[in-house]
Amino acid sequence: MKPRVETPPGTRVVASALGALPFNLLCASVLCVLAAHAPHLPAWYTAALAGLLAARWWQRRGRHRRVSGWLRLMMLVAIPVVVTLVYGTPLGQQPGAAIVCGLLVLKVLESESTRDARMAVGFACFILMSALLFDQSLGSTILVGAMLLPALATLRALEPGLPERGWLRAFRPGAVMLAASLPAALLGFLLIPRLDTPLWGSPGNGAASTGISDRMAPGDLQHLLTDNAVAMRIGFDGAPPRAAERYFRGAVLWDFDGRSWFPGVAATRRRSPVPVRILGPTVQYDVTLLPSHQHWLFALDVPIDEPDAAQMGPDHTLWSIQPINQSVHYRVASATQYRLAPEELPRAVRAAALALPDGFDPRARALAAAWRAHSGGNGAAIVRDALELFHDGGFAYDLEAPPLGRNSIDDFLFDTKTGFCEHYASAFTFLMRAAGVPARVVIGYQGGYWNDFAHYLLIRQSNAHAWSEVWLPGRGWVRVDPTAAVSRVVLAGTGAAGADVAGDGGNWWLPWQDRLDVINRWWGQTVMGFDTITQARLFRPFGIDHASAQILGIALAVVVFLALGAGALLASLRPRGKPLDALARAQLRLQRRLARLGLVRGSSEGPRDFYLRTAAALPGQALALQELASEYLALRYRCCEPPPERIRVFVRRVRQFRPRRVVK
DSSP: OOOOOOOOTTOOOOTTBOOHHHHHHHHHHHHHHHHHHGGGSOHHHHHHHHHHHHHHHHHHHHOOOOOOHHHHHHHHHHHHHHHHHHHSOSOSHHHHHHHHHHHHHHHHHTOOBHHHHHHHHHHHHHHHHHGGGTOOSHHHHHHHHHHHHHHHHHHHHTSTTOOTTOHHHHHHHHHHHHHHHHHHHHHHHHHSOOOSSOSOOOOOOOOOSSOOOSOBOTTTTTTTTTOOOEEEEEEESSSOOOGGGOEEEEEEEOEEOSSOEEOOGGGOTTSOOOOEEEOSOEEEEEEEEOOOSSOEEOEESSBOSOOTTEEEOTTSOEEESSOOOSOEEEEEEEESSEEESOSOOOHHHHHHHHOOOTTSOHHHHHHHHHHHHHHTTOHHHHHHHHHHHHHHSOOEEESSOOOOOSSHHHIIIIIIOEEOHHHHHHHHHHHHHHTTOOEEEEEEEEOOEEETTTTEEEEEGGGEEEEEEEEETTTEEEEEOGGGGOOEEEOTTOTTTTHHHHSSOSOTTHHHHHHHHHHHHHHIIIIITOOHHHHHTTTGGGTOSSOOHHHHHHHHHHHHHHHHHHHHHHHHHSOOOOOOOHHHHHHHHHHHHHHTTTOOOOTTOOHHHHHHHHHHHOGGGHHHHHHHHHHHHHHHHSOSSOOHHHHHHHHHHHHHOOOOOOOO
């Protein structure tokens, strides 16, 4: 019976103390988690957490002292309080991600044992995978998968027997396991029955990814016009429409309160769509719209039918019954040559299209009255006068437009003369109404990049646009884009903005992004678009039109059974033998090197006799061989569990030993 060892008073005992290598790998794992969530968290918050992590790494590297419990308690209280102050609520995807990232860093501050490290790694993997709730693109998925490697390496480093500097050895098993899991992941992706709606749910932050909302005020679209994120992808049945016809209608804004435009009563969806007279062939196309958290569906101007689970408003806008919280795919038919409501406008609609708030923009009203008097009330002539003003009046297209005061239209028309699409659409529509011409604002997208290789139109957020529609007798609602009349364009600091006005004057890397977007489109259609309907059609080549959950379960069970059977067969065909440990592998390596010199160990020859014989055959290296033999015999036969440190020394000596050829 072993004597009991008394622990000196005041000594803190840590079971399975955390070594330097696993702690460094744990810090790398947490840093990957912060990097994965950095795009949707405040930059200062991510930097503060990364700074705390770096300080903890430096503190533990210099001295193995614990972080004060009071400091950890203060952080535990401060993290949710700060997040609530920043976001206004602790609930939601972004606030939740901010809180759990902070708690993960806090867990690293108290990690001193292998148990703490294992808990932190499990927590880190969960938080890392939650980054896919924000972005499920191909690049993000690959990046998150690669970021799992440090976590797997940390778990490997926590196992006994790994060298303190075995970074490569720690990463190799995780990489192999990650690669081996891909077939199983593909099998589960295809055959595990899918739910119609996600199993989890957490409220978002309410921000629209596309930014196209039901209100427009000067400056609202500025952040969109510098954003190159993808808004939607469109595939046409035939040739795409001409560049001048690529206007995609989103929302129609009728009411103006002096600063902002919004739909108003005239856009109520209780009324049926106004009649449209089609003058040319219609365009059939498919739209893949990325999440926007709004209800608007975008269609080539002007749509003539409505997709499933959507409604068409009286002004031919498409409205989804459910908010667009995930990518949706729909099919539409549109007319590019048409007469929209060519008959006389109803009295209520005409009143809504001429309404202006009292007490705003007197100079713009006077200018419009002069145009009306000069043209005799001719709407087409008034439109030409307004476009000539924007073309010849010293106006400039610039995203860095100066702020406007209470009389925003007057300030823009007569003072700043600088703005972008929403400034021009708002001012033009105001002038038309003040001159007695019914008008309204339309917001959506314009332009896009035609990918000739994959035959689809790519619409980015920087293609967000606002234009106007005026009602002219006999012609109905006519699209007018006042921004296109501007002759001077300032593109400094606008990123890809202004491409519709000034050509392709955006960032130099944007064309390459457009060409490579075909990969993202394939990912969106093949992986992200693999829903319950697509899964139900998976077995159509085998004569099964609709695969139910029972059929999918049976197929999954059959594939798993075949895979297990194939694995068992391969295992039975492999030669059976006792797995070699590190000591045996080193011994076998030394025997192979000696065998190259003709010194082959006999089948019944023990290791001691073999080394004595080789030492006699190699007198110049006899001492080294005798030392290796003594060390091996001691480790193999004198110790029940040889110390890992001595095994590593023996392995290193065997690796460095180079036997010289026997000279006869």
